Amino acid sequence: MSALTVRQVRGRYLTLYGLRWLPTGLxxxxxILLMQERGLSLPQIGLVGTAQxxxxxALELPTGGFADALGRRPVLLAAGVLNLASLxxxxxxxxFALFFLVWAxxxxxxxxxxxxxxxxYVDATLAADPQAEYEKGLGYAGAVIGAAIGAGxxxxxxxxxxxxxxxxxxxxxxxxxxxxxxxVALVALLVLLVExxxxxxxAALRAxxxxxxxxxxxxxxxxRRSRVLLALVAVELFWGFGMVTFESLLPVRLAxxxxxxxxxxxxxxxxxxxxxxxxxxxxxxxxLLLRWFGAAPGAALLRVLQGVTVVGMGLFAGPxxxxxAYLACYAVHGASNPLHSGLLHRQVDxxxxxxxxxxxxxxxxxAGALGGVVLTAIAAATSVSTAMVVGAIVLAVAAPLYLPAWxxxxxxxxxxxxxxxxxxxxxx
Numbered sequence: 001m002s003a004l005t006v007r008q009v010r011g012r013y014l015t016l017y018g019l020r021w022l023p024t025g026l027x028x029x030x031x032i033l034l035m036q037e038r039g040l041s042l043p044q045i046g047l048v049g050t051a052q053x054x055x056x057x058a059l060e061l062p063t064g065g066f067a068d069a070l071g072r073r074p075v076l077l078a079a080g081v082l083n084l085a086s087l088x089x090x091x092x093x094x095x096f097a098l099f100f101l102v103w104a105x106x107x108x109x110x111x112x113x114x115x116x117x118x119x120x121y122v123d124a125t126l127a128a129d130p131q132a133e134y135e136k137g138l139g140y141a142g143a144v145i146g147a148a149i150g151a152g153x154x155x156x157x158x159x160x161x162x163x164x165x166x167x168x169x170x171x172x173x174x175x176x177x178x179x180x181x182x183x184v185a186l187v188a189l190l191v192l193l194v195e196x197x198x199x200x201x202x203a204a205l206r207a208x209x210x211x212x213x214x215x216x217x218x219x220x221x222x223x224r225r226s227r228v229l230l231a232l233v234a235v236e237l238f239w240g241f242g243m244v245t246f247e248s249l250l251p252v253r254l255a256x257x258x259x260x261x262x263x264x265x266x267x268x269x270x271x272x273x274x275x276x277x278x279x280x281x282x283x284x285x286x287x288l289l290l291r292w293f294g295a296a297p298g299a300a301l302l303r304v305l306q307g308v309t310v311v312g313m314g315l316f317a318g319p320x321x322x323x324x325a326y327l328a329c330y331a332v333h334g335a336s337n338p339l340h341s342g343l344l345h346r347q348v349d350x351x352x353x354x355x356x357x358x359x360x361x362x363x364x365x366x367a368g369a370l371g372g373v374v375l376t377a378i379a380a381a382t383s384v385s386t387a388m389v390v391g392a393i394v395l396a397v398a399a400p401l402y403l404p405a406w407x408x409x410x411x412x413x414x415x416x417x418x419x420x421x422x423x424x425x426x427x428x
Contacts, residue, residue, distance in 0.1 A: 279333055
């Protein structure tokens with residue numbers, strides 16, 4: 001690892017990061033529509049999605065210790081193999097039980113995959129040059145994820161537009177290409193990611209398993225001590241619930257408006273690509289939003305605006321109106337993330353920062369699972385439009401939760417009230 005230069009480390013990190021997200025981009029336009037094509041109802045789709053959310057919730061914090069104990073490379077390889085298996089099963093799944101297993105595998109994959117690659121990049125950069133500024137690479141990663149998902153979605157739409165290939169349906173073709181892309185990502189991981197494996201991996205792994213409950217308890221204890229942090233993490237609950245509208249219900253809504261699922265999937269490919277570009281543009285507005293409104297008021301305003309865009313997706317007539325609202329939603333989404341993350345970083349000092357950020361990220365998983373069940377049930381009982389309006393209201397209701405952060409920002413900082421806790425050995 002130390003033989004690599006800073007530039008080489010950054011290049012390998014960005015390459016692996018792009019390859020990691022390309023299969024996701026290929027899957028976004030077709031995964032909901034394909035499950036419908038295979039016979040699942042919207043409520044069943046919502047239920048199978050809970051498998052991923054609940055497993056990520058259970059494993060997010062402990063898997064950080066696994067990565068530190070065993071090394072980032074073997075954990076990422078295990079994650080990649082699980083993703084490959086889940087994609088292969090997705091290609092042939094035709095029942096509720098099989099799709100539930102697909103999403104369960106995805107949950108374990110997401111938990112293992114969350115963090116090790118970025119941790120490897122930072123450690124490898126500092127090993128190459130202890131004075132290096134690794135923030136530049138982290139910033140480039142934001143552009144890479146947008147490009148990879150956008151390119152994958154665009155390719156997915158094009159593949160669907162070409163139609164079926166023999167016995168393979170048009171909606172299944174992007175899944176097969178995603179399998180190939182994931183296999184390429186695994187090979188690239190074997191070749192490009194090098195690290196010095198810890199000599200005491202088994203002992204460290206055992207210690208991380210023992211300390212995982214303590215780590216979770218300390219993170220929850222920190223939330224109890226800080227009303228600001230508690231409110232910010234609670235935002236993620238509303239956010240995760242409401243994101244079901246534009247991540248899962250939008251393809252169904254578009255197919256409903258167009259009247260043809262395959263045409264909708266073909267159109268959603270370039271639309272998803274454009275949406276990620278809109279998200280990047282929204283993120284670029286962060287300095288202006290900070291200057292005009294401030295972090296907390298700006299974040300609150302964006303929560304309301306995102307609710308408005310989701311209402312547009314649910315109520316506008318015709319594909320043009322739905323897609324314009326969809327692009328606006330992603331622009332707001334891209335602008336919201338940096339403001340929310342910045343508020344969290346201001347409330348937590350360095351050593352315990354990762355645990356609290358992981359806990360914040362975890363909250364979206366059970367909320368998304370609940371949103372998937374509730375909103376798909378509403379869609380089936382009433383209409384997709386009604387379900388989207390309900391999700392939009394939930395998104396907007398989170399806005400007042402930024403008030404504690406706004407009040408804290410207007411008050412002088414206390415002189416000696418640290419917000420850190422002792423760092424457990426298993427912390428990333």
